[in-house]
Amino acid sequence: MRLFGHRVPLTALIGLVIIAVNLITAIGAPWIAPFDQANVVGDAWGDPTSQNLLGLDNLGRDLLSRLIYGARMSIGLAFVITCLSFALGIVTGFAAAVLRGWVDTLLSRIVDLLLSMPTLIFAFIVLSVLGTDLPVLILTIAILDSTKVFRLSRALAMNLAALEYVEVAQVRGEGLWWVIRKEILPNAAAPLIAEFGLRFSFAFLFIAALSFLGLGVQPPNADWGSMVRDYRDMINLDAMAPLYPAGAIAILTIGVNFVVDWMLSIHSHAHGDGA
Amino acid sequence: MNARQAGEHVLQVDCLRVEVRTDRGPGPVLVDNVSFALRRGEVIGLIGESGAGKSTIGLATLGYTRRGCHISGGTLDFDGRDIRQMTAAERRALRGPGVAYIAQSAAASFNPAMTLFEQVCEIPVRHGMMSVQQARTEAVRLFRELELPNPERFGERYPHQVSGGQLQRAMAAMAMAAKPDILVFDEPTTALDVTTQVEVLAAFRKLIREHRTAAIYITHDLAVVAQIADHIMVLRHGKTVEYGTAGQILQSPREEYTRRLVAERVAGHTFRDDLASAETPILEVSNVVASYHSLLRVIDGVSLDVRRGDTVAVVGESGSGKSTLARVIIGLLPRQSGDIRFRGDSLPPRLAARSRDQLRRIQMIYQMPDVALNPNQTLLEIIGRPVQFYFGRPREQVRARVLELLRMMDLPEHFIGRKPGELSGGQKQRVGIARALAAEPDLIICDEVTSALDQLVGEEILRLLKRLQDELGLAYLFITHDLGTVKRIANKVVVMLKGKLVAGGETAKVFAPPYHPYTELLLSSVPEMRSDWLDEVLSRRAQTLQAMRDAQIQLVP
Numbered sequence: 009m010r011l012f013g014h015r016v017p018l019t020a021l022i023g024l025v026i027i028a029v030n031l032i033t034a035i036g037a038p039w040i041a042p043f044d045q046a047n048v049v050g051d052a053w054g055d056p057t058s059q060n061l062l063g064l065d066n067l068g069r070d071l072l073s074r075l076i077y078g079a080r081m082s083i084g085l086a087f088v089i090t091c092l093s094f095a096l097g098i099v100t101g102f103a104a105a106v107l108r109g110w111v112d113t114l115l116s117r118i119v120d121l122l123l124s125m126p127t128l129i130f131a132f133i134v135l136s137v138l139g140t141d142l143p144v145l146i147l148t149i150a151i152l153d154s155t156k157v158f159r160l161s162r163a164l165a166m167n168l169a170a171l172e173y174v175e176v177a178q179v180r181g182e183g184l185w186w187v188i189r190k191e192i193l194p195n196a197a198a199p200l201i202a203e204f205g206l207r208f209s210f211a212f213l214f215i216a217a218l219s220f221l222g223l224g225v226q227p228p229n230a231d232w233g234s235m236v237r238d239y240r241d242m243i244n245l246d247a248m249a250p251l252y253p254a255g256a257i258a259i260l261t262i263g264v265n266f267v268v269d270w271m272l273s274i275h276s277h278a279h280g281d282g283a
Numbered sequence: 284m285n286a287r288q289a290g291e292h293v294l295q296v297d298c299l300r301v302e303v304r305t306d307r308g309p310g311p312v313l314v315d316n317v318s319f320a321l322r323r324g325e326v327i328g329l330i331g332e333s334g335a336g337k338s339t340i341g342l343a344t345l346g347y348t349r350r351g352c353h354i355s356g357g358t359l360d361f362d363g364r365d366i367r368q369m370t371a372a373e374r375r376a377l378r379g380p381g382v383a384y385i386a387q388s389a390a391a392s393f394n395p396a397m398t399l400f401e402q403v404c405e406i407p408v409r410h411g412m413m414s415v416q417q418a419r420t421e422a423v424r425l426f427r428e429l430e431l432p433n434p435e436r437f438g439e440r441y442p443h444q445v446s447g448g449q450l451q452r453a454m455a456a457m458a459m460a461a462k463p464d465i466l467v468f469d470e471p472t473t474a475l476d477v478t479t480q481v482e483v484l485a486a487f488r489k490l491i492r493e494h495r496t497a498a499i500y501i502t503h504d505l506a507v508v509a510q511i512a513d514h515i516m517v518l519r520h521g522k523t524v525e526y527g528t529a530g531q532i533l534q535s536p537r538e539e540y541t542r543r544l545v546a547e548r549v550a551g552h553t554f555r556d557d558l559a560s561a562e563t564p565i566l567e568v569s570n571v572v573a574s575y576h577s578l579l580r581v582i583d584g585v586s587l588d589v590r591r592g593d594t595v596a597v598v599g600e601s602g603s604g605k606s607t608l609a610r611v612i613i614g615l616l617p618r619q620s621g622d623i624r625f626r627g628d629s630l631p632p633r634l635a636a637r638s639r640d641q642l643r644r645i646q647m648i649y650q651m652p653d654v655a656l657n658p659n660q661t662l663l664e665i666i667g668r669p670v671q672f673y674f675g676r677p678r679e680q681v682r683a684r685v686l687e688l689l690r691m692m693d694l695p696e697h698f699i700g701r702k703p704g705e706l707s708g709g710q711k712q713r714v715g716i717a718r719a720l721a722a723e724p725d726l727i728i729c730d731e732v733t734s735a736l737d738q739l740v741g742e743e744i745l746r747l748l749k750r751l752q753d754e755l756g757l758a759y760l761f762i763t764h765d766l767g768t769v770k771r772i773a774n775k776v777v778v779m780l781k782g783k784l785v786a787g788g789e790t791a792k793v794f795a796p797p798y799h800p801y802t803e804l805l806l807s808s809v810p811e812m813r814s815d816w817l818d819e820v821l822s823r824r825a826q827t828l829q830a831m832r833d834a835q836i837q838l839v840p
Binding site: 176 | 649651659668
């Protein structure tokens with residue numbers, strides 16, 4: 009099988025299918041899910057029936073529906089956060105590389121400062137102080153994550169800015185925005201897209217971790233991390249309940265990584281076969 | 284010829300064929316049906332433009348191909364055994380003691396974290412031919428033969444601590460360390476300055492003669508190969524055009540293509556017309572000083588002026604500051620003192636302080652068309668952007684102007700939707716010129732515009748530049764290290780040495796006696812097609828150098 013002119017290996021194909029299924033589930037959650045995520049439809053820990061395929065949860069809500077709505081919340085949040093962190097990281101990273109001087113020094117030192125603190129603990133402190141609203145959650149993780157995007161895009165742009173076509177644009181009198189948007193971004197796209205996949209998995213796991221610790225998505229909204237936390241005791245009672253959200257987290261992460269590996273291999277081929 | 288006769292032949296290549304292998308089956312053929320035989324002490328020069336398959340043949344004699352290629356036919360008979368039939372272990376034993384390779388860029392071929400001794404001694408020690416101590420003694424002997432400074436201690440240095448010419452010679456020592464039967468030189472002097480090239484070439488020739496090693500010498504410069512080769516093979520598109528003794532190829536080439544190569548190298552076409560140029564200079568550079576870190580002056584008190592219709596050449600070796608001068612004029616590197624006047628007005632030192640009109644009127648064409656054009660833009664975007672940016676024309680007019688410029692460059696109109704990756708080197712350079720012209724400049728700075736191109740392609744670019752100058756009355760500031768080009772295209776020339784001007788004036792005067800000693804050194808270093816040129820220049824060299832040293836004492840008080 010080929011996609012965009014490149015051969016798709018089996019692992020990448022599996023990854024693409026996993027991502028597609030997850031995306032469809034996330035987008036179509038209200039239509040796919042048999043019940044609403046907050047509806048109590050029976051007794052706590054009700055057994056699986058033909059109506060409730062995976063059974064009921066600790067409050068008697070349909071587990072399958074919560075899993076489907078959880079996909080919407082977890083994937084949607086991770087996506088928004090990654091987009092935000094990329095927008096922030098790319099613009100600051102490219103600006104630092106093109107402008108150099110004090111702009112570069114200032115931005116780089118701020119990033120060093122943020123990177124010197126353990127991310128999880130830093131997020132913990134911010135969220136405990138500012139509360140666990142969704143906007144706060146999104147902004148906190150996006151800013152923390154953008155430091156890594158900054159590092160990558162600065163390094164990429166440093167190499168590109170030394171090339172003569174960027175110099176030509178500067179000598180022509182083009183502004184910073186043009187140079188970033190037209191001369192650098194299209195040529196840095198391939199590695200950045202691969203990084204987007206990796207950052208997405210990271211943000212996704214990070215939200216899951218925060219939710220598991222109770223600082224992420226708040227009830228009654230379902231999300232895979234908080235579902236693992238809510239159902240975790242049932243593992244001692246031979247119930248499958250906590251394994252469903254945990255498995256979903258693992259499968260999506262692996263799927264995204266398969267696809268990223270494939271994209272990175274394409275990227276390295278394009279550069280290695282020059283001779 | 285049969286294998287028995289191979290006793291005197293170290294290498295016999297028969298009907299060699301190298302192909303690219305793609306995942307969709309066989310791809311283009313890089314080398315097709317090439318045959319030659321190499322005797323001990325004999326040097327074969329492989330000559331041709333880029334893409335002719337010279338390096339591919341050179342690597343094939345080591346039983347190696349670049350990634351994605353493979354040897355698909357023919358035999359490579361080394362000492363009675365076919366290299367193609369060897370096992371991987373046998374081939375490893377061949378490389379080094381049998382055939383050794385000297386690459387174009389020594390800087391990229393040495394490990395920066397190891398001393399030269401470690402790297403030169405590695406091959407004989409690895410192959411178990413010598414102990415470390417023996418290998419070191421041998422290395423010192425080779426360093427001495429190659430006339431490297433302080434041969435006993437030279438090997439203790441790291442690659443970055445020696446000059447480019449020394450490193451290239453150290454690489455020859457590395458190749459010779461295991462006493463190979465065949466040396467493969469792959470454009471070993473192309474990246475060096477002309478004056479350094481002479482020394483390195485002389486060292487190589489001495490090495491080959493004294494050790495009676497067979498050699499394959501790959502180059503695109505006929506004059507270089509004339510100094511060193513016994514036989515010359517002219518290649519084009521992977522096929523042999525002509526094969527004969529050096530004398531025959533240089534004096535009486537049989538094929539049309541060879542004749543063109545030889546003719547261009549010997550005489551070249553003169554584009555220069557020594558007409559009186561306009562009265563008032565459009566660019567006046569006076570006493571400009573510039574540096575990168577304020578300690579060392581990269582440009583030190585340089586003055587020159589350029590008039591309408593002028594082609595002023597700036598010549599000098601790498602490190603002479605000629606490219607820095609271009610950066611100062613264009614505003615990328617602000618000058619520290621002195622003045623640059625353009626059309627009568629002083630240009631602000633910093634790029635940001637210059638008006639859009641000032642930026643428009645000075646354009647630049649770069650050495651490497653590959654990195655001067657954004658690979659993700661179409662020619663419409665690349666050439667059209669200056670039209671849109673400086674003149675604010677609507678879309679249809681921009682398109683019409685780009686088509687007009689493509690026609691001026693002799694490029695087909697349907698190229699407008701192509702990206703640089705789909706063009707050849709010469710075509711890319713034409714796009715670079717079109718982009719400069721799109722701004723309708725008065726002055727174009729040409730930074731080594733032909734040095735990355737093949738000889739005949741470079742020739743066409745020069746012709747195009749000259750035609751445009753006649754049509755549009757442009758002025759060129761032509762930065763180059765190639766004196767052959769300068770003599771033919773420039774009506775004025777300035778010679779730079781370590782950031783200072785050492786000579787300047789009309790080309791005919793600067794390049795005629797009495798020379799400035801440095802000009803003479805540069806001129807005498809340009810390889811000529813006579814095979815006795817190298818001996819001649821070496822004998823003259825010592826006295827010229829002495830004269831230059833004397834002159835520099837006057838030059839730098």
